[in-house]
Amino acid sequence: MTAHGSIALIEPNCTSCMICARECPTWCITIVSRTEPIPDLPAGARERTRNVLVAFEIDWALCLYCGICIEECPFDALEWRADPPLPEADVAALVHDRQRLAHP
């Protein structure tokens, strides 16, 4: 049996594209995002929008550490970290938000 680490979010790379959430076999990734207009466009340019990440959560109670999300992410916004998530007394505490995923 190979030891596993945990999965970390590199937030600047995330485009909220939903690919990891769709590929996850255990449905442990939840993403909330919104669109907002891109500011500071040149004068006369057509208004364009971008996705802004609002929430990114991994439920370690469901994750099976398969790494498919890391493999599938086209923007390298997910990566392995050496240390596995710590155990918790309450199962709800195994849901880690974007701050904890960025700095495990």
Add this chain to the structure above:
Amino acid sequence: MTDTERTVAPDQWRAAASAAIEDSYAQFDWLGVVDEIGRRPVFRVVCRLVDPADPRRAVRLNAEVDRDDPVIDSLGDVFGGATWHEREAHDFFGVRFGGGDDRPLLLRAEYTGFPLRKDEVLGARAARPWPGAKEPGEAGAAGRRRMVPQGVPDPEVWGDRQGAPAAPDEVAGSAVGGRVRRRR
């Protein structure tokens, strides 16, 4: 080295295994089943045998059995270890092995259905909201462009369907995940 492939008729299954032993493929590796629905209405039973003197030499025996009545001879008296794989194949695909052991191995005895058949709907996934259903930028519930997770068919095929149930190949073809296709 790639495995040698041999396709045999289901009634030649045991004879093919014995013939492979004669060809020095005397070690049983594994036995599995592939659901070929969408291509042909069959289950393909695959058995891999290895040459114990040179493990790089291996043969895969393939036999196709009718999806509606999947029966093939057991290899249990040729390779004792095959029985485990046959019971697993019976659990997951409902393939029956004549002269073998069809007791449940990995599933509960009360379990109904064959979970690895491609037309088997993952009902628990249909009942639970899928985190991947949303589009990027959508904060709340999924919008009008609907996505379904793998294992759950298009609701028009299974779930919201009126009238007679859809054919197994339509259910299987619709349960591959992704965008719900526009129907005529």
